[in-house]
Every structure is written in structure tokens, then in C-alpha cells.
Amino acid sequence: MKSGRRIILNVPSGTADMALALEMPLLVDRPTSDQSSLSRLIERAANGDKAAFEQVMMHSEQRVMAMTWRMLGNEADARDASQEVFLRVYKYLGRFRPDQDFFAWLYGITVNVCRDILKKRQSHNSRFVSFGEDAGAAYEVADEHADAEAVLVQTQQHELIGKAMGTLPFKERASIVLRDVEGLSTDEVARIMKSSATTVRSQISSARKKIRIYCQQHEAEVARASRP
Amino acid sequence: MNCKQIDELLPLYAGRDLDEKRARLVSEHVQICSACALVAGEYRDAVELAQHFAPPVFSGNVYASVRRQVMQQIEDEPKGWYARLRRASRPAAWVPAPLLPQMFANWFRPRITWAVASALVVTFAVFAFYLALNRSADVRPVAGNNPAVNLTEQTPEAMATPGTTQPVNPPSPLQPGVEKRRRIHSVVNRSPLLVANAPKSSRPDNSPEFRDPEAANSLPAVDAAPGESPLRVEIQTRNPNIRIIWFTQPNSKPALQNSKGT
Numbered sequence: 012m013k014s015g016r017r018i019i020l021n022v023p024s025g026t027a028d029m030a031l032a033l034e035m036p037l038l039v040d041r042p043t044s045d046q047s048s049l050s051r052l053i054e055r056a057a058n059g060d061k062a063a064f065e066q067v068m069m070h071s072e073q074r075v076m077a078m079t080w081r082m083l084g085n086e087a088d089a090r091d092a093s094q095e096v097f098l099r100v101y102k103y104l105g106r107f108r109p110d111q112d113f114f115a116w117l118y119g120i121t122v123n124v125c126r127d128i129l130k131k132r133q134s135h136n137s138r139f140v141s142f143g144e145d146a147g148a149a150y151e152v153a154d155e156h157a158d159a160e161a162v163l164v165q166t167q168q169h170e171l172i173g174k175a176m177g178t179l180p181f182k183e184r185a186s187i188v189l190r191d192v193e194g195l196s197t198d199e200v201a202r203i204m205k206s207s208a209t210t211v212r213s214q215i216s217s218a219r220k221k222i223r224i225y226c227q228q229h230e231a232e233v234a235r236a237s238r239p
Numbered sequence: 240m241n242c243k244q245i246d247e248l249l250p251l252y253a254g255r256d257l258d259e260k261r262a263r264l265v266s267e268h269v270q271i272c273s274a275c276a277l278v279a280g281e282y283r284d285a286v287e288l289a290q291h292f293a294p295p296v297f298s299g300n301v302y303a304s305v306r307r308q309v310m311q312q313i314e315d316e317p318k319g320w321y322a323r324l325r326r327a328s329r330p331a332a333w334v335p336a337p338l339l340p341q342m343f344a345n346w347f348r349p350r351i352t353w354a355v356a357s358a359l360v361v362t363f364a365v366f367a368f369y370l371a372l373n374r375s376a377d378v379r380p381v382a383g384n385n386p387a388v389n390l391t392e393q394t395p396e397a398m399a400t401p402g403t404t405q406p407v408n409p410p411s412p413l414q415p416g417v418e419k420r421r422r423i424h425s426v427v428n429r430s431p432l433l434v435a436n437a438p439k440s441s442r443p444d445n446s447p448e449f450r451d452p453e454a455a456n457s458l459p460a461v462d463a464a465p466g467e468s469p470l471r472v473e474i475q476t477r478n479p480n481i482r483i484i485w486f487t488q489p490n491s492k493p494a495l496q497n498s499k500g501t
Contacts, residue, residue, distance in 0.1 A: 065310060072302050080294035089294075090305055097309040165291075172292045190254065191289040197256055212256055219250035223285040 053113060057104045064104075068097055074114065075121055081188045082125035084177055088132075095124045118193070119203045122185050129181055175225040183218040186211050240264055245275050253282035 049070055055063035072093065079092035099120050107116055176184055182204065189200045190211075197215070201208040245268045251257045252265045269276045474483040 061310065061313065064313075065306060068306050068309065069302075072305065076297055076302065076305070077294045081292060086295070086297070086301070090301065093305050094308050094312075097305070098312055101309070101313055168288060168291065169293065172288045176289075176292060187289055188292070190256075191286055192292050212251060215254065215256060216247075216250040219253065219282055219285050219289075222289060223250075223281050226285060226288065227281070 049113065050109065053104065053107065054109075056101075057107065064101055067100075071114065071117055072097075075117065078118060078121045078188065078193070079125055081176070081192065082122070082181075082184060083128060084173070088128060092121070092124050092128055095128075096121050099124065112199075115195070115199055115203055118189060118195075119205075122189075122203060125185070126181060171226065171229055172222070174229075175222045178225060179218050179221060183214045183221070186214040187218040187222075190215050240268060242268075242272060242275055245269070245272070246278065249275065249279050249282050253279060254286045 049067070052063045052066045052070070056067050075093045075096050076089055079096070080086065080089035083089055083092060096117070100117065103120075107113070176187075179187065185204060186200055189195045189203060190197065195203070197208050197211050200215075201211045204211060245265055248257060248261060248265050252262060252269075255262070257265065265279075269279050470487050472485040472487070474485070476483065
């Protein structure tokens with residue numbers, strides 16, 4: 012299946028007015044997302060079929076890459092994390108039970124890998140690349156017919172939410188990403204995070220409060236900057 | 240509920256994470272309180288913003304590169320009997336198992352580790368048991384409560400054969416304090432037994448008792464009646480180099496009477 016999408020290139024904040032809207036075809040050749048075929052692929056992969064495992068990877072790589080990017084904030088780390096996630100999936104696929112939701116299981120591994128990478132990063136005291144600093148990153152535009160101003164607004168929103176997410180602690184970020192972005196239920200998030208639903212609700216509540224406060228501060232800064 | 244209590248619930252209310260009862264309470268409050276309604280709107284915007292937290296569009300090359308590296312690492316994983324054993328020890332993925340066996344299976348994962356650990360424990364136990372058996376075979380019985388005394392009775396045939404002793408008393412339980420003496424005794428008992436009436440050819444020349452030929456000849460000769468076996472008593476002193484060997488006839492008169500008569 013081939014599809015064309017309109018994408019925009021994200022440029023650093025100071026030169027946001029130079030954002031370009033480009034029309035380019037994205038050649039996406041993905042296997043069908045039929046659940047039963049995925050189950051068969053997983054079964055074959057669990058029995059050591061490497062070709063089937065590659066197909067499973069193709070089924071899930073976009074979700075994994077998006078999740079790791081949301082958790083880690085930059086493409087390089089997201090790639091490393093995705094690679095590690097799939098290696099762990101291959102290693103532990105035998106433990107996956109058919110009554111489980113594969114993607115929930117996959118998200119559990121992804122969260123663990125991202126936590127490990129963040130710990131390593133903190134122990135090595137390396138610079139944290141926060142969200143929105145991936146200069147030149149291209150974001151997908153929801154409305155293909157949006158004008159340049161709307162595109163610009165959307166880009167700024169991406170940056171804003173990215174930076175707001177960057178201020179959250181790991182568990183709150185993981186909870187809010189799984190709940191609000193991936194659309195999982197609170198109970199599913201609790202299972203993935205290996206904690207209780209009450210704890211997850213508390214983390215989500217705290218994260219939303221922080222995001223709201225960050226947005227308020229950002230609006231106040233923008234208002235101050237626009238004053239003569 | 241007052242505004243402060245509502246304010247705590249608004250983040251969850253905005254994301255529809257409240258139960259029905261509390262959601263209805265908050266909803267009723269928000270309809271009559273404009274300040275809380277404003278805050279609720281801000282939370283709703285925050286949730287909406289978070290829902291649009293999309294990653295950048297990664298090119299197909301990025302995914303292909305990740306896939307290629309993963310497959311490369313999988314190909315590079317060690318091959319051989321150990322890797323095959325590890326793969327074989329993986330549980331079957333699609334066998335529906337009842338809850339209890341599944342629970343046990345989870346306890347004993349990874350299986351290869353448990354198998355190796357069990358094999359080591361069994362090997363160690365067998366080796367320890369073998370050592371314990373051999374050691375108890377070395378220990379000879381000690382006469383009475385005094386571990387320094389060893390009483391042996393020997394038949395002439397046995398006396399003529401070096402290295403054979405027969406315990407008079409049944410084996411007594413060993414006490415921890417006599418461990419060292421018991422070892423010395425064990426060594427003494429295993430050395431060739433020295434008897435006065437044994438042929439000289441059977442006496443080991445390197446035996447401490449026979450280093451001095453005169454001392455060897457000074458050992459009393461025992462005239463045992465035919466068919467009667469002489470009583471032999473060995474006394475091991477605290478000094479391992481000194482051993483007292485006493486021969487007597489079973490029916491002989493007490494030594495004091497003999498001494499008085501002569």
C-alpha cells in the first residue's frame with residue numbers, strides 16, 4: 012500500500028517562520044495489521060522463524076519508534092532503544108502468552124528499555140537532549156489543506172508539548188504517553204507499569220497539572236515578549 | 240464538594256479518568272462555578288495537546304536500518320550446543336497451560352539455570368556422601384572410654400598376618416574431642432601389627448618398634464597352650480611413638496602370685 016502524506020520540516024525556534032511545507036510521497040509498504048495474521052507471525056517467530064520475526068518487526072516498528080522517541084526525546088536514542096526493544100522481543104518471545112495483548116506486552120518492554128537508557132544516561136552524566144531540539148525533524152500535519160499559519164501553529168504546539176513532556180519525571184511521562192497518546196486504559200497502563208491503577212491515576216493527574224502550568228508559563232512568556 | 244476538592248479532581252475529569260459518581264459531581268460543580276469551569280477548560284486543552292504529541296516522521300531508511308541491525312545481531316548470536324540448549328529450554332509459546340503449572344513454570348525460569356544448579360547440587364551431595372563413607376571406613380573402634388587405649392585380641396593366624404586386628408569391644412560412638420587421637424590410632428592400627436611370636440620375616444624393618452633389635456628381642460615370649468589363643472593388649476600412649484603391647488594367656492595366674500612364688 013502506498014500513500015502520500017504532507018509533512019512539514021521543523022526548524023529551530025528562532026527561525027520558525029522559515030518552516031517549509033513540502034508535499035512528498037511517503038512510500039509506505041506495510042503488512043496488513045490483521046490480528047490473526049499477526050498472531051500466526053508471532054507463533055512462527057517464537058518457534059525460531061527469523062523471517063516471521065522480521066515481519067513482526069515491520070508490524071510494530073512504527074509504534075515502538077514513536078514510543079521511544081516520546082520517552083527519550085531524540086532520534087538517536089530512539090533508534091538505539093528500538094533496536095534493544097526488538098532484541099529483547101526476540102529473546103523473550105517464548106514467554107509471550109497468546110491470551111496477552113501483544114502491543115501491551117511490547118509497550119512494557121519499551122518502557123523498561125527506555126528506563127534503562129535514561130538511567131545509563133544519568134549515570135554517565137551526558138547532556139539530555141530535550142524534546143523539540145531535534146532540528147530539522149519533520150512532523151506530520153493532521154490537515155493536509157491547512158494553510159501556512161495553521162501549520163506554524165501546529166509546529167509550535169508540537170514544540171510546546173515536547174518541552175512540557177521533557178520536564179516530567181519518567182514514570183509520569185510514561186503514564187501520560189500510554190494513557191493520552193496511545194489511548195490505553197488506566198488499568199492497561201497500570202499493568203504495563205507494574206503498578207496499581209490508583210498510582211497511575213495519581214501520576215497522570217500530576218503530569219496534567221504540570222503540563223497545564225508549563226503551558227500557562229509559556230503563554231505568559233509569549234505575551235511578555237509580544238509587548239512593545 | 241468545594242472548589243478545592245474539585246480542583247484536585249479536574250485533571251482526571253478532563254481525561255475522563257474519574258468514576259461515574261465523581262464525574263457527575265464535578266460536572267455539576269463546573270456548571271455552576273465559572274472559575275472551576277475555566278480551569279477544567281485548561282486541563283482539557285492540556286490533554287488535547289498531549290494527544291497530539293506526535294513524533295517526527297521517520298524515513299523508511301531509519302526503520303530499515305533498525306531492522307537490519309537487529310537481524311544482524313540475531314544472526315551473530317552464539318551458535319552451538321549451549322545456544323541450542325538455551326533455545327530448546329524456552330517454554331513453548333502457544334501451549335495453553337493451566338494456571339498452577341504456569342505459575343510453577345514461572346518460578347523455575349530460566350530453566351537452564353535451574354537445571355545446571357540442580358545438577359551441581361546433586362553432584363556435590365554425591366561426592367560429600369562418598370567422602371563421608373570412606374572416612375567412616377578408616378575409623379577403627381576405640382576400646383572403652385579412653386581413646387588412647389586399644390584392646391585387640393588376635394588369633395595366632397591373625398597375629399602372623401601383619402595388618403589385621405580384631406576389636407574386642409564393640410565400636411563406641413566417637414566424641415568430638417578425641418578426633419585427633421582417633422586419627423593417630425587409625426594410623427597405628429593400619430601399620431603392620433608386631434607380635435613377638437611372629438616370624439621375623441614378617442616384621443617390617445622400618446617399623447619404629449623394631450629399629451632397635453634388642454628391644455624387639457626383649458618382648459616377652461608367650462607360650463600359649465595348644466588350642467588356646469593368647470590375649471594381646473595394646474595400649475597406645477599419648478605419644479604416638481610409644482605403644483605398650485601386653486601378651487598374656489587367658490588362664491594364667493595373676494602376675495602378683497607368680498612374683499610371690501619365685
